[in-house]
Amino acid sequence: MTMRPDPTFHASPKLAMEAPAENFAYTLLLSPDFSKPDALAVIDVKPGSPTYSQIVHTVTMPNKGDEFHHFGWNACSSALSPLAGHAFIERRYLIIPGLRSSRIYIIDTKPDPTQAKIHKIIEPEQVFKKTGYSRPHTIHCGPDGVYVSTLGGGGKDGTNGPPGVFIMDCETFEVLGRWEIDRGPQTLHYDFWWNLPRDYMVTSEWGLPPQFENGIVPEDLLSNKYGHRLHFWDLRARRNVQTIDLGANHQMALEVRPAHDPVREYGFAGVVVDTTNLEGSIWTWWREGGKFHAEKTATIPPEPAAKEKLPPLLQGFGAVPPLVTDIDLSMDDRFLYVSCWGTGEMRQYDVSDPRKPKLAGSVHTGGIERRAPHPNGKAYAGGPQMVEISRDGNRVYWTNSLYSTWDDQFYPDGVPGVEVMANVGRNGGLELDKDYFVSFPDGYRAHQIRLEGGDCSTDSFCYPSV
Template identity: 75%
Template sequence: MLETLRPDPSFYPSPKLAMEAEAEHLSYTALLSPDRSRPDALAVVDVDPASKTYGSVLHRLDMPHAGDEFHHFGWNACSSALSPLSAHAELRRRYLIIPGIRSSRIYIVDTHPDPAAPKLVKTIEPEEVMRKTGYSRPHTVHCGPEGVYLSTLGGAGESGTEGPPGIFILDCQSFEILGRWEIDRGPQKLHYDFWWNLPRDYMVSSEWGLPPQFENGIVPEDLLGNKYGHALHFWDLRDRRHVQTIDLGANHQMALEIRPAHDPVREYGFVGVVIDTTNLEASIWTWYRENGKFHARKTATIPPEPADADKLPPLLKGFGAVPPLISDIDLSLDDRYLYVACWGTGELRQYDVSDPMKPLLAGSVRVGGIAHNTPHPCGKAFDGGPQMTEISRDGKRVYFTNSLYSTWDTQFYPNGVRGAQAMCKVNPDGGITLDPDFYVDFGPDYAAHQIRLQGGDCSTDSFCYPSA
């Protein structure tokens, strides 16, 4: 009996201890059918450099329905289960929760007993999601001490515009939907990402747009009219109530990925802003808490790059430049390096954020990109640009894929975005290098989005205890 109650060995009290873990052997990558002609899938990729099948797809789990549009997904449990508030000592990091952002369907995938051949064990239909929550278009998945949190991008109704989107909770063992998380949402009307500081008892959330603003592609009129999200929201985590809003300014369109410091004694984090409509630049903002109040400051900017009109898609021809289009950011477990994916220009940047108020550019690689079309070092073409990033727990490897969202892919990359996965090696003193031997081609029928690493990664786990 005592043996069954031992914590999962992939759970760690602190970020520093997690960094000492065994390296990942597998990655799980969400694949989607851009034209929705076939079901989406989950690919299992060999990421062990000592393996004969390094960089190849070991298994592909096809789903039973078409049209889901896989985007973000996550584990049923992580290091947050070590929280004193958790009643789940027996939990295992075993199941992947994969939402369909277009269908509102949710799949539960079991990675045991064979992690290289996961199996679908449960499907939650969209009608149940809507009936129990009033939300649609589930997006980000985070495992918390008391269950699985899922953010949504849509409210009720077919268009997802009948009421605001929000967060709901899933039981982490039965996978029953428990209901809405918010008790007092305050002025929050849009949603995208969220994350938290568990011991400090607060949550931070961000904004993208409502389904009509993204499902059929970016709406230029809404973008130029500054109608996408541009605010951060702060919440009391236990009381489930909104406590503060910080508007970054209407020109700072699409405040997306939230990355708090992993060490819970550090009360700050980062958010990436896709585009400034006044000058096409992208930006990184540092948010922090001081004397009980939250603040946010723009701490890094990335300018657009001039380009000939004949190299630009119709959407950008009139601007004569390529915006960086920050589509993802990720923070290493030691809180030292922030990785910034510039999907438009085809650049992955590494910033040293030892001083979170003064990010310093420490490294950069280029692959893909709207104007440059830079090939991968292996010599193969790389469609799109660096997009969803995932960092190994030890901070030595950064994996990334190349698709943003199916309808946006074709607007910015009219020739299509063939699914691919690449990896950078991280130099100990800063700097990154693309691994020429790691290039995963998922074929012409799939685009590739988020990556999860076996045993956990830098955008999965929440830690409850400080690093010594």
Template identity: 70%
Template sequence: MAFRPDPTFHATAQLAMQAPVENYGFTVMLSPDGAQPDALAVVDLNPDSDRYGTIVNTLAMPYTGDEFHHFGWNACSSSLSPMSGHAFLERRYLIVPGIRSSRIYVIDVKDPLDAKIHKIIEPEEVFEKTGYSRPHTVHCGPEGIYVSTLGGGGADGTDGPPGVFIMDCETFEILGRYEMDRGKQDKHYDFWWNLPQNYMVSSEWGLPPQFENGIVAEDLLANRYGHSIHFWDLRRRKNIQTIDFGENYQMALEIRPAHDPKKSYGFCGVVVDTTNLQGAVFTWWRGDDGTWQSKKTITIDPRPEAADNLPPLLQGFEAVPPLVTDIDLSLDDKYLYVACWGLGEMQQYDVSDPMNPALTGRVELGGIARGTPHPGGGAFAFGPQMVEISRDGKRVYWTNSLYSSWDNQFYPGQEGGQMVMARVGDNGGLTLDPDFYVDFPKGYRAHQVRLEGGDCSTDSFCYPNV
């Protein structure tokens, strides 16, 4: 019997773009009040299917109060790395953490229509083996599964800084903390890496008391949320440099490195500039002297609005901030998608020149004081939030919930979970598909999306494009 790597593992981003298109999407559903268990929804993405754009399977969890948020695969294209001892893994399991409970579910989706819970890791094991809590981002590495956290130890998650821990990608046992030397890093959010160049980048949101019960206005106005990114020697597990964007650039969230590992640059989205309510995207890169540098390359202005049309949190500003809550980069490193959750816009930028992004497309949907409906006629709660791009770059999917307590502050009284898709023009541009509209069951909201066979925020590639 000949062993072969999983066919969804691709040596280069270029090859991944040529792979078969996705037939299914996986979306986490969260119960904002904890009245129902959170769940995994499987959505039919095959346009030739008579169930296209509908939920074809739902797997509910056995507990309530998890608050599903981000999740990821057990294995991906990084398994083709020469450093890997696991070349024959399958992209079979989804690792789904509960951001409130610190519980982790391992879900077998080998047959998407018959998804099963394979293993449950209880929060006590996470606390005992890592000293961390509130697991957040999941990335598959060559030798294991990396999980970032938003909390340290103790009941409120402030007993020590949060960090990253590693799980065995076959047994799903927690192995322990990643960091040998964290340097200045004392908050966490996202992270990603370039395997051949041996670096990792991480970002910052805030500590649990700053986000679990909603945004803390006093902390925001005092610039106490995260505003730095950290560069690491990936193998030595050592923080080698920290870049502070400036304390007014509050909440440096998603990290998106270029997919081609020959390139030494990437992007980071910033939720809000407290001096003017603008949203921002920074480009970061490695200079000729080997040190890392950054520059703000995208600025998005707030929209003036009458105070009576705004939630209490924003009435004193008489404006709607963009609230850049997610960004995603196409596999060809050409288009960066920026979710402006407050404005109710998904923006597309040509970043072929990463230092000079150019706005090439925009879709309006939802939004504070606007509530733009879907072109198919359905309502869209909140605004565009978690965004995922198909491997070939032709379809962009997104959902609408940020975090339950934040949803309630910025969009009081609104409810609903939706997932939509926009098509990308041959020369850029973005158009919502009026026939693709997923309305999740009542009482649920929707967060991150993963695509069958991988997507643009899942895989890290081991070899350069030709």
């Protein structure tokens, strides 16, 4: 507990952009064959440092089989909320859920990231008992607690009831209970985020555990049984107020990214694949006249490929779908970054006009058919996946693993863990940094990244930028 607000909390996105740059990046490492415990790597990202682009500390967990995926902070700028804030807590603890095990680790990053250590472990039985949910997935720090989305309901296979969101105490980390009062038609889950002053939440859909834990189920994909809807919620009343179906062919509506400035009532969602033509797509949603609306505003075509260069899963199609697996929005709401994990492309769109995205930059690393090396000449397996943007918008980091069993299906030759970074031009454009290339230890794959002091997919803001 501090006597003044944490200096990494910022009232507005503009103030966050003006804050000091990050010195460390935290990256989740997973053991795809469960032969060793998952881990958290701390990477030096300070230019000029003798250990720049190197792992300077590792927190290895005591259990195997967790399958780390997404994680987040115990507190962030939302703590400055004028209605229900906890302004005097610290951005100190990283909350890491095991997607496969439903176990949750609390990591203390103080007094220094290079001394991060396990603070507490929440066993899966506590999650099951208090929420009826399983497979915790995404962490968001809210003004009144820590919100956790899940991908599974109850029972061994996670299909006993729908998944949803639960809340943890942001100081004791006690699991409190389910968030939803009235879920309406929502039966699947994936990502979630909100506009705090406007008092609404948006959630998206992937699939139930039997549809992802052992790999993609081609029959379910081709019969359009994965998620394809966005749900909008009254944040205070905790009820579903509207559901928008993007069309059953738009399979796997994953990441949602609301505008950071709370004055702006719009956001973006990425769709992995259109089953009619293998396109990936970006959708813009907005509220007008008291109703939410959504439309497809950008499409990314598949790339033709010879059958012998494709994994068995794709050989019947003769093409590589882009596979839009992550998106991220810069703090000034100007640039949207789109990971095309299949084709090996990181795209940058100018979304100054949110309903008319314009391609502003593109670089390639990896890809199923392209297999583009890094500019330093090193091989890059997999493709751009989890993407994170520095608060000032000048640096874009990404890793290369999607999910253990899906990696094996789309990249059967393996996905050794790698993290890279691109520099952003003043008016857009991307250039891969030749000096930033993190190779993780053998047997580990790399997933989500968090930046010291917050980043563009962590914090939500309570005040407009001036």
